[in-house]
Amino acid sequence: MRLFATDSENDLMNIAENAPGAKIFFRILTEGTGADWPLSRKFGSHPDTIYHLILQSAEMGLNPWGISFHVGSQQRDIGQWDDAVARCKYLFDAVAEEGIELKMINIGGGFPANYVDPTFSVKEYTDEILRFIEEDFGDHLPDIILEPGRSLVGDAGIIVAEVINLSRKSKNNLYQWVYLDIGKFGGMIETIDESIKFPIYFEKEGLAEEIILAGPTCDSMDILYEHYRYHMPDSVVPGDKVYIFTTGAYTQSYSSVNFNGFPPLQAVIYRDNQGDE
Numbered sequence: 001m002r003l004f005a006t007d008s009e010n011d012l013m014n015i016a017e018n019a020p021g022a023k024i025f026f027r028i029l030t031e032g033t034g035a036d037w038p039l040s041r042k043f044g045s046h047p048d049t050i051y052h053l054i055l056q057s058a059e060m061g062l063n064p065w066g067i068s069f070h071v072g073s074q075q076r077d078i079g080q081w082d083d084a085v086a087r088c089k090y091l092f093d094a095v096a097e098e099g100i101e102l103k104m105i106n107i108g109g110g111f112p113a114n115y116v117d118p119t120f121s122v123k124e125y126t127d128e129i130l131r132f133i134e135e136d137f138g139d140h141l142p143d144i145i146l147e148p149g150r151s152l153v154g155d156a157g158i159i160v161a162e163v164i165n166l167s168r169k170s171k172n173n174l175y176q177w178v179y180l181d182i183g184k185f186g187g188m189i190e191t192i193d194e195s196i197k198f199p200i201y202f203e204k205e206g207l208a209e210e211i212i213l214a215g216p217t218c219d220s221m222d223i224l225y226e227h228y229r230y231h232m233p234d235s236v237v238p239g240d241k242v243y244i245f246t247t248g249a250y251t252q253s254y255s256s257v258n259f260n261g262f263p264p265l266q267a268v269i270y271r272d273n274q275g276d277e
Helices: 009-018 047-059 079-096 122-137 149-156 189-194
Strands: 003-006 023-027 035-037 063-068 073-075 104-106 143-145 159-167 176-180 200-202 208-214 223-233 241-244
Touching: 003 009, 009 047, 023 047, 047 063, 047 079, 063 079, 079 122, 176 223, 189 223, 200 223
Parallel strands: 003 023, 023 063, 063 104, 104 143, 176 208
Antiparallel strands: 035 073, 159 176, 159 241, 200 241, 208 223
């Protein structure tokens, strides 16, 4: 089955030329409010634009199949799906008046992993989202596609890092800088704007002090957490191990190739005594 997503007329024309008769679903804009890692603006178009694209696709010999959206990654506000599903229902009804029957909604991702702040369970998310869909569509439920990537694999990864330097910028500076051998360009890009806050564990003991965490590269942007304060035992010295949890999603695939001479993040797959991964 050939199934394509689009949100623009130019893209639609390319699909019609290269994949005539294909099934098409159309991505609508969402605000991404409540998401730790918003995915709004770049993809998706206003429902009014999508309405005209749906009609145009039918005229071009394509098969308008459904609507998609993404409410933002690590979305903490389940109600964002309610608003998005309602927009889908509006489009389903609007194009039905023109003789087009849409059959599918791709509700995207957004299902959270457990980082520093607690989240509701995936079941609580799915129960509420299903309720939203049933309230809007009644007995005529569309096919549903979902993309629960982060929530599935987040807990599957642990990054083992090392403290490579400690620095206090002045004698009156309250916060010590702690430099790790991994930073934004080594796989921790989701610390941009301190969006995703990973659980971090230092294996030493001692009195806890607030720190600023930075990566190893020459780029001054390579600061992981400066405003959100992590704590580190005061006995930590360069060479000590640091464990960054819930890093199974969007880390190794984000790591750069030899920026500043650092190799890409290496993955080691653990197998237990029974041979299971």
